[in-house]
Amino acid sequence: xxxxxxxxxxxxxxxxxxxxxxxxxxxxxxxxxxxxxxxxxxxxxxxxxxxxxxxxxxxxxxxxxxxxxxxxxxxxxxxxxxxxxxxxxxxxxxxxxxxxxxxxxxxxxxxxxxxxxxxxxxxxxxxxxxxxxxxxxxxxxxxxxxxxxxxxxxxxxxxxxxxxxxxxxxxxxxxxxxxxxxxxxxxxxxxxxxxxxxxxxxxxxxxxxxxxxxxxxxxxxxxxxxxxxxxxxxxxxxxxxxxxxxxxxxxxxxxxxxxxxxxxxxxxxxxxxxxxxxxxxxxxxxxxxxxxxxxxxxxxxxxxxxxxxxxxxxxxxxxxxxxxxxxxxxxxxxxxxxxxxxxxxxxxxxxxxxxxxxxxxxxxxxxxxxxxxxxxxxxxxxxxxxxxxxxxxxxxxxxxxxxxxxxxxxxxxxxxxxxxxxxxxxxxxxxxxxxxxxxxx
Amino acid sequence: xxxxxxxxxxxxxxxxxxxxxxxxxxxxxxxxxxxxxxxxxxxxxxxxxxxxxxxxxxxxxxxxxxxxxxxxxxxxxxxxxxxxxxxxxxxxxxxxxxxxxxxxxxxxxxxxxxxxxxxxxxxxxxxxxxxxxxxxxxxxxxxxxxxxxxxxxxxxxxxxxxxxxxxxxxxxxxxxxxxxxxxxxxxxxxxxxxxxxxxxxxxxxxxxxxxxxxxxxxxxxxxxxxxxxxxxxx
Numbered sequence: 001x002x003x004x005x006x007x008x009x010x011x012x013x014x015x016x017x018x019x020x021x022x023x024x025x026x027x028x029x030x031x032x033x034x035x036x037x038x039x040x041x042x043x044x045x046x047x048x049x050x051x052x053x054x055x056x057x058x059x060x061x062x063x064x065x066x067x068x069x070x071x072x073x074x075x076x077x078x079x080x081x082x083x084x085x086x087x088x089x090x091x092x093x094x095x096x097x098x099x100x101x102x103x104x105x106x107x108x109x110x111x112x113x114x115x116x117x118x119x120x121x122x123x124x125x126x127x128x129x130x131x132x133x134x135x136x137x138x139x140x141x142x143x144x145x146x147x148x149x150x151x152x153x154x155x156x157x158x159x160x161x162x163x164x165x166x167x168x169x170x171x172x173x174x175x176x177x178x179x180x181x182x183x184x185x186x187x188x189x190x191x192x193x194x195x196x197x198x199x200x201x202x203x204x205x206x207x208x209x210x211x212x213x214x215x216x217x218x219x220x221x222x223x224x225x226x227x228x229x230x231x232x233x234x235x236x237x238x239x240x241x242x243x244x245x246x247x248x249x250x251x252x253x254x255x256x257x258x259x260x261x262x263x264x265x266x267x268x269x270x271x272x273x274x275x276x277x278x279x280x281x282x283x284x285x286x287x288x289x290x291x292x293x294x295x296x297x298x299x300x301x302x303x304x305x306x307x308x309x310x311x312x313x314x315x316x317x318x319x320x321x322x323x324x325x326x327x328x329x330x331x332x333x334x335x336x337x338x339x340x341x342x343x344x345x346x347x348x349x350x351x352x353x354x355x356x357x358x359x360x361x362x363x364x365x366x367x368x369x370x371x372x373x374x375x376x377x378x379x380x381x382x383x384x385x386x387x388x389x390x391x392x393x394x395x396x397x398x399x400x401x402x403x404x405x406x407x408x409x410x411x412x413x414x415x416x417x418x419x420x421x422x423x424x425x426x427x428x429x430x431x432x433x434x435x436x437x438x439x440x441x
Numbered sequence: 442x443x444x445x446x447x448x449x450x451x452x453x454x455x456x457x458x459x460x461x462x463x464x465x466x467x468x469x470x471x472x473x474x475x476x477x478x479x480x481x482x483x484x485x486x487x488x489x490x491x492x493x494x495x496x497x498x499x500x501x502x503x504x505x506x507x508x509x510x511x512x513x514x515x516x517x518x519x520x521x522x523x524x525x526x527x528x529x530x531x532x533x534x535x536x537x538x539x540x541x542x543x544x545x546x547x548x549x550x551x552x553x554x555x556x557x558x559x560x561x562x563x564x565x566x567x568x569x570x571x572x573x574x575x576x577x578x579x580x581x582x583x584x585x586x587x588x589x590x591x592x593x594x595x596x597x598x599x600x601x602x603x604x605x606x607x608x609x610x611x612x613x614x615x616x617x618x619x620x621x622x623x624x625x626x627x628x629x630x631x632x633x634x635x636x637x638x639x640x641x642x643x644x645x646x647x648x649x650x651x652x653x654x655x656x657x658x659x660x661x662x663x664x665x666x667x668x669x670x671x672x673x674x675x
Contacts, residue, residue, distance in 0.1 A: 069496065
């Protein structure tokens with residue numbers, strides 16, 4: 001078969017059509033023997049339900065046909081177009097800006113927004129999309145989350161009609177790339193004490209914004225930035241800054257060992273003049289940024305489990321292939337216990353994400369629900385990735401086996417968008433009615 | 442998947458569009474985008490699940506679908522002859538100018554449906570197409586053959602079968618998948634088209650290829666030649 005793409009698709013499709021081909025293609029002798037032994041006649045009774053470790057609680061059966069098609073189409077793209085790039089992208093810390101345009105073409109950016117060139121699909125579909133992209137790499141999923149939930153969402157939820165018309169279609173196509181500026185060098189978990197200030201100048205009708213934001217995904221190459229600054233009335237508001245504005249610079253953060261396939265930097269603002277029409281008028285206070293973060297956190301809850309699934313499947317295959325002491329590693333109890341734990345957490349996690357997605361689509365979800373699942377998915381996924389790394393032994397530290405990359409990435413994923421501990425405090429406050437973020441009260 | 446003596450059990454096995462047919466759908470959608478054809482109708486014969494495959498074609502850009510329902514024992518024994526009769530009847534009914542399909546299905550590898558359909562309709566055929574160009578009321582088809590590439594020009598209406606290098610099928614985009622929900626899929630049975638799907642072939646048995654056996658080491662060339670003669674290889 002000559003042409004790479006079509007040939008790959010053919011192979012992938014034949015694996016979809018006939019699961020019996022899979023063991024043969026991957027060369028596991030044990031599985032092949034098992035299939036040959038099952039020579040049983042078809043019966044007229046309803047087909048026996050068999051356990052499928054790939055989908056233990058039949059998530060597939062709970063999705064609509066449309067959601068399945070969306071997931072399948074995007075999964076093909078991720079496996080065929082993103083997976084081949086990620087090894088070198090991560091190794092050499094190179095961000096492929098093209099993937100944003102490619103994802104734009106597929107219509108997966110800002111997928112839940114209605115109108116403005118966006119698909120207007122369900123939150124469950126958004127979750128499925130995030131899971132497929134993070135199965136390849138958390139850095140790629142971060143880029144997608146930022147664009148969809150942290151840039152397109154605030155403009156759609158809090159912006160004027162003119163702002164929506166101006167920015168959303170181009171963001172949806174991936175023509176322009178955005179970033180989200182909330183975190184500061186001295187204020188991460190504590191955004192309410194941010195030092196970035198916006199001063200209104202009535203004679204020019206502009207805001208003068210000064211301050212520094214850090215750990216900003218996309219910022220070094222972003223075309224626009226949604227920056228949150230404290231105004232003179234002490235209220236936090238959102239502003240759309242554009243590359244080229246005087247006083248705005250976006251240096252890259254070097255020496256990252258996590259999310260290397262996406263580029264991260266700072267947003268430095270030295271009295272940047274922002275026209276009045278770039279203010280997001282329909283929100284003030286921290287409700288603005290938190291609304292965006294909750295939107296992104298939901299996608300991350302799904303996404304992290306995609307990374308965990310990759311690590312689980314990869315560790316399973318490796319331990320089936322690798323023979324030590326005359327038997328596959330997978331024959332050992334310690335290995336099987338680890339895999340049983342992985343299977344359980346991933347399966348339960350996905351069910352909870354589906355339940356949450358359906359609630360969000362029915363407009364019956366509260367932020368604490370999202371906190372709970374973001375925290376759970378990220379914490380469990382990090383643990384699964386680490387266990388999987390261990391199961392691969394020495395090979396587990398080589399990026400060719402991909403798992404170590406997920407381990408490194410999930411450290412950041414567990415931390416950003418609200419650390420594991422901070423989400424615990426959000427839940428603790430909801431459980432007890434007592435806040436434990438600050439001392440003294 | 443289970444294999445029993447007279448067939449393959451496909452319960453619970455996920456099915457998807459035949460890859461060569463995907464290439465055919467892509468070519469049809471491309472022709473429509475170039476405004477060379479008016480409408481793309483996606484057709485599939487089979488049980489209820491065939492509708493999912495039609496919807497994938499709609500998501501790629503086909504305008505409407507036709508699902509010819511064939512179930513149970515009829516479906517188990519559905520082969521190229523029956524399918525071509527259905528396609529021929531539909532092509533006449535819909536007054537199609539071009540029938541394009543994959544060169545072969547990857548489950549049975551028959552490579553017969555396109556050719557039989559053309560014969561039943563008495564239409565020209567351009568098979569194993571790696572390039573299709575509409576030129577007025579004729580079609581230029583570049584075919585992949587053993588010796589290389591053969592270019593032919595055929596009259597329309599015609600049947601074309603798609604080979605691997607004809608194009609690279611697009612990924613269905615989100616907006617198109619959602620639009621596909623609203624496109625119509627008509628339902629009918631073979632009897633509605635006056636087609637009898639009774640099988641003309643009887644499957645005697647189905648078995649897996651024999652397990653690969655270990656090789657045998659021999660000491661000398663004479664031994665090797667003797668062995669090969671013994672087993673009838675030379």
